Amino acid sequence: MAYVLQVDFKHEGPFGDEMAAAFSDLAKSINDEKGFMWKIWTENRETNEAGGIYMFETKTDAENYLTMHTKRLNGFGITNVHAKLFEINEALTTITHGPLQ
Amino acid sequence: MAYVLQVDFKHEGPFGDEMAAAFSDLAKSINDEKGFMWKIWTENRETNEAGGIYMFETKTDAENYLTMHTKRLNGFGITNVHAKLFEINEALTTITHGPLQ
Numbered sequence: 001m002a003y004v005l006q007v008d009f010k011h012e013g014p015f016g017d018e019m020a021a022a023f024s025d026l027a028k029s030i031n032d033e034k035g036f037m038w039k040i041w042t043e044n045r046e047t048n049e050a051g052g053i054y055m056f057e058t059k060t061d062a063e064n065y066l067t068m069h070t071k072r073l074n075g076f077g078i079t080n081v082h083a084k085l086f087e088i089n090e091a092l093t094t095i096t097h098g099p100l101q
Numbered sequence: 102m103a104y105v106l107q108v109d110f111k112h113e114g115p116f117g118d119e120m121a122a123a124f125s126d127l128a129k130s131i132n133d134e135k136g137f138m139w140k141i142w143t144e145n146r147e148t149n150e151a152g153g154i155y156m157f158e159t160k161t162d163a164e165n166y167l168t169m170h171t172k173r174l175n176g177f178g179i180t181n182v183h184a185k186l187f188e189i190n191e192a193l194t195t196i197t198h199g200p201l202q
Contacts, residue, residue: 004141004143004154006107006109006154008107008185008187015190016190017192019190019193020190020192020193023193024192024193024196027193027196027197028196030197031196031197031198036197037198038197038198038199038200039194039197039198039199040105040189040194040197040199040200040201041189041190041193041194041197041199042105042187042188042189042190043187043188043189043190044185044186044187044188045188049185049187050187051187053105053107053154053199084109084145084150085145086109086143086144086145086150086151086152087143087144087145087146088141088142088143088144089116089117089120089121089142089143089144091118091121091125092120092121092124092125092128092142093140093141093142095125095128095129095132096128096131096132096137096139096140096141096142097132097138097139097140098139098140098141098142098154099139099141099200100141
């Protein structure tokens with residue numbers, strides 16, 4: 001049963017191409033995290049927010065990543081991290097073409 | 102440029118198979134919303150929360166859906182709807198295998 005982790009926080013930039021350049025090495029490293037399946041990188045320069053939508057193989061993998069990631073964000077000076085962890089309703093998600101893998 | 106909409110709210114159930122049975126017709130109808138690409142249906146029976154992660158073709162499509170969906174949730178008696186709309190950083194998302202279509 002895959003789990004979704006949604007994370008967002010205040011972020012003053014960089015956004016867009018500058019954000020991609022700043023975090024491409026970090027992005028590559030995330031692919032090696034235990035149980036990691038995929039991440040959508042989110043950003044909103046109007047509200048000064050950024051974050052991610054992640055899919056993990058298990059709840060424990062998602063929880064362990066969130067613990068590590070929150071400490072990492074704190075190290076960047078980001079302390080107001082909002083995170084929610086959810087099971088996926090696979091039957092409904094299949095109807096609406098949601099990516100499950 | 103696709104947009105991500107993340108929505109969550111307090112939900113006392115049903116969850117799982119019962120939730121799927123209750124909302125399958127609604128799920129089918131969401132496929133017909135303007136600019137809709139996909140939805141992952143989220144649920145957490147420990148925290149009594151549910152919601153969704155959506156991908157829309159444009160920001161306007163996502164905003165219009167959120168306006169309609171919030172009214173619909175209010176009609177179900179759900180008033181504490183948390184929603185955030187984000188652009189996608191496509192370069193970083195490509196590195197981490199995030200679904201963009």
